Amino acid sequence: MTAHPGAQRQVHLVAHFPGVNSTTVWSDPAAGSQIDFASFRHFAQTAERGFFDYIFLAEGLRVREHAGRIHDLDVAGRPATLAIITAMAAVTERIGVVGTLTSTFNEPVELARQLASIDHLSGGRVGWNVVTSSDAFHGGNFRRGGFLPYPERYERAEEFVRIAKHLWDAWADDALVADARRGRFADPARIARVAHRGPHFSVDTTPTVPRSPQGYPVIVQAGDSPAGRDFAAANAEVIFTRHSTFEEGLAFSTDVHARLAAAGRRSDSLLILPGATFIVGDTDADALELSREVAHAQISPQTALAWLEAIWGRDLSDLDLDGPLPIEEPAETVLRQGQTSTAIDRRAHAARLRERAEAHGLSAREVVIAETAQHTFVGAPETVADEINRYVQGGASDGFVLVPHLVPAGLDAFVDRVVPILQERGVYRTAYETPANPRPTLRSALGLPAPQPPAPLEVTAA
Template identity: 65%
Template sequence: MTRRQIHLAAHFPGVNNTTVWTDPAAGSQIDFSSFEHFARTAERGLFDYLFLAEGLRLREHRGRLHDLDVAGRPNTLAILTALAAVTEHIGLVGTLNTTFNEPYELARQLGTLDLLSNGRAGWNAVTSSDAFHGANFRRGGYLDHADRYVRASEFAEISKALWSSWRDDAIEADAETGAFLRAGAIARVRHASRLFDVDAVFDVPRSPQGRPVIVQAGDSADGRDFATAHADVIFSLHTEFADAQQFYRDVKGRLAAHGREEDSLKILPAATFVLGDTADEARERSREIALAQVRPQTAITYLEQIWNRDLSGYDPDGPLPDVEPDTGVETAQGFAGRHAAIRARVGKLREQAAAENLSIRELVIRLTANHTFVGTPEHVASEIDRYVQERATDGFTVVGHVTPHGLDEFADRVVPLLQERGSYRRSYDEGATLHDLLGLPAVRERVTAP
């Protein structure tokens, strides 16, 4: 029986508490050499693509920069463009917002990257509706929360129309005059709604893959509907096996309504890993890494975002706060006005801490630093393969805990074992696009030029 092939993406770390900056091996999150090393490692490991997260504003907590944030965040498209020049095969995916960008300009930027990289570009389409991020654009709170996926869906529709508006034979070479554009080879794209009014003739030719791959990370009902209508990949948080299988069935089951097949959408959950020569060594390493990822102040900060109170007087290694949360104003986690929801969440946290006898720090570790795969390389490879063969996922987005060397050990010790199982490629096919690497069907959407 033919084995299902594993798809792997590589997540460049740095914008959450996964990254351990105190590790002696930690490097810069802004030097190009870090991005280059990471990209070359991912390409050496034959990954489908590397993935850059991006935030539109440095996070704040109690009037100060958030404990888990980093101050340096170079522009995603600039980094990916530079990486296109030092890699040959790997896909290049960036997180770019549908709320505070405009379809034509973003489609033009991504289309340019896709063209210049010979079809290796991808777009992680994310939404925002909160005033905190909007303040950077003088649009604070201008988009209703309910409209975030309405705008995202229209944004994707317009972008795909622009990318597909060139005929494949639009440009013809001429020995005397040079390349010229065939008459009627580009279709005009029109879209009028309460959110957008676009009347455009696109100026970027099609890439070898037709258009950039679209990745999506939302998990709400609207997010899942957006993914099944527009996305090629879902970056999910469902990593527990049974939960992952349920998510897989739900999302893949929605595809038929859009005329799509199971393999037209790949599900690649985020996955952390800790390796050891023995199971015991791996578990001990996991414990040490988790303690470094969730420092005492990190644990208190995490709870303060939920309680919306100053909890600095509580011992991180002691029990959960005995005070009730302040539900009167919006918190950093976005629970504005939802008093019952906040109290319900706090109640569940208290129940979990009591049932497992967890301190504040231990609880936060359990919630944010519970590593997906812990064990020998053989065990980790076996588990990754099991998830894919039994249709819990199509693969994983691998997240290391050190910048930029967090992927090295996985590429060196786990990838060869996946290859031995016959579940993972041994080389890149020459000229393969990101669509090809992911095993996606050919791009079908086309706009017929007059």
Template identity: 50%
Template sequence: MTAGVTDGRNDRERKKQIILGVFLSGVNHHTLWADPEAGSQIAFSTFEHVARTAERGRFDFFFLAEGLALRERNGLIFDQDVVGRPDTLPVLAALAAVTEHLGLVGTLNATFNEPYELARQLASLDHLSGGRAGWNVVTSFDAFTGQNFRRGGFLHRDDRYVRAGEFLAAARRLWDSWPADAIVADRAAGTFLRDGGAGAFAFSGKQFDIEGRFTTPRSPQGHPVILQAGVSPQGRDFAAGGADAIFSPYHRLDEAQEFYRDIQARAARQGRPPGSVKILPSASFVLGDTREEAEERQRDIAHRQVTGRTAQILLESVWNRDLSGYDPEGPLPDIDPDPTGPPVIRGRAVLHQDPHRTVAEWRALAAANDWSLRELAIHVFSRTEFVGTPAQVADRIDDFVQRDGSDGFILGSHLVPTGLDEFVDTVVPLLQERGSLRTEYTGSTLRENLGIPPRTAS
């Protein structure tokens, strides 16, 4: 090869490979369930269509977000929410039968479950899927949600990471209780145990004191892939130490790069090798034949997602006041938030720790841009990050990942179940042409496809 001439094939091989997941939210205002093209939010055909489309696009995994309680406003169920979503694990188990390569990741709560039961269910899913199970570990300190469970809402907010840390450690102890060679397959005698001690475990901590025998043999991945989210220093340390992938809330490149570097540094300080933790923001997309067409579509979608009533409710989650008397097309409320009053909204995750500071920032934004209450809500609660032609969206995704803003994205669509089809048909081929996205699956497990080192028995 002539000096100075670049081998294009080698350039493609050296490019960072983009991780792609697809998510279906639980309770949310983003899904346009009333759209004429929308399908059922609970029929299995919906989940199957999205999963098969993602696998056709060589995505890494299908992800189910979940809510454990129907959200309420002043005691009444939100009529903006999708409700009635089936339980996560049966859906993922059913999808294992209609997919071959796609990872199957579920949001499962460490506050209201028990290690033995959940570890057994996840190991079973890993067996049934041939090593494609993943667990998004979440916590809750919400007494409203806790009323659905035996413990109620007793868990103090400061203790949620203590319990989650012990929960994950206990689950790993259970998964490691079976050596890889503990099962012997014999055609004449059937399958039997080589080691009568397999499955024995004991774990003792502040939250759990358990011992016994784990009934489920070591699964194909050893440990399912673990996903977590953490923005606070405590949350970042917890995720960097125990997760294989972390949800990032940052979409601006400079902030995303800082978060990426910080998480990798925290993981290294905890003795983890480079590449052990993948960073994955969630995002949505709107495509068009031109940028102008895509932007017009995005404006229409955003205004259907955030109606005037929805805008009032979204802001009530921060103000903690009844804002139904304020005109959605008028200015922001002139009253201060009331964080210590009885909750107006129940069952929604707390996204803003300092309501007074958040409201001050929003007022400055609204004044600077001449935004109404509704326009502000559209801008601050929107997650549509990729708007443009397929080529423009492919360029933005590729650039963001190659510059270590993330390792990929978890994509959602306003239209269920067919919204992902357009992305797979038009953007995926362009990413494949760039050498940034696989054209075929190369691993047999989710962990292998993600490029995450295996977890060894502790």
């Protein structure tokens, strides 16, 4: 977000409820259930107490498998994303709720209607993280199955989002929307019919849900490929990225803002929020020791083995994880549920891992920990707050999507100990409300401009 000359840029924070990964230490006695709403309520209300912009939820369409086995530390039993964000919106008042929902296996009319409904019921606090599912493993859940080739994934996502925006814009008449909110019958003649026939969708409908208080849900995008960056520059309002070092973040921000300008959009119409893990201790030394303990809990032997087998493309069950990396080269090619990777990429990756292991005297498991479980911000509260602020003031990000290692109480220490320091620095809000905006929507809380009209739909002969 662009700041006024001489003013400090404001930090944006998002709370990610983890699960579809090995970040969360489920073996910790304090870990909560994923089917007990108390976990989600505590997490959501803690984030709201810390004045976060929104709560962010991943979606797991299937429990992940590796070599025919359920992946260690994955989540089984979590309810569907739309149900959870609806429930979390009901037990909060100001914070936004954003759900990850795939554009590959959903349909525009139904998903747009569901999101618009929750947006109304929450007072305009909903966002949609648009993802493109890439594999036949997830496709097995759906009638058409299979998976889309890489270029078609974003082509379908682009068409999906464009249709959704037209559906959300169909009730653009303010008087008509006001009548609907008072329970009066709508005049069908004043509701735009949405008709479209394109490569992936054929739609002909009159939307049933009025335009929401924020226009339409905030569009979030998570993807780092060239196609993903182009999609974000054209469609997204928040990017959730993995670039968590200052130098990588700065390069990513520069690249995306160039694409944003090429798409004809304003620089303040998109926020870049990398995912970040954190460990807060009484001192920097305490936090560093805790970080080591958490990393070893996150990467169990089973998780380390699965990670290495994915790179080597072969069964490594006989590997001593406390010993060196495999001496064999990775297999030529591996097809895993519709996803392929090249031997060149994996062999180069393996060579780099061996170099790291030799340089630092690391075992196989320690290499995986070093590659996947190094926490972004580690230190005393002042250290963590100052480092986050350095990224934002330096233009490497607009803030962070924070991923705690413990659910539901893993966010508590950050809210209680780091947030007050950011507030003292004058770079973080002390309330959601302002005199000019007593009831903010998610869009206004993020400082985003009003949504722009979407590109025209295609209508071709059948």
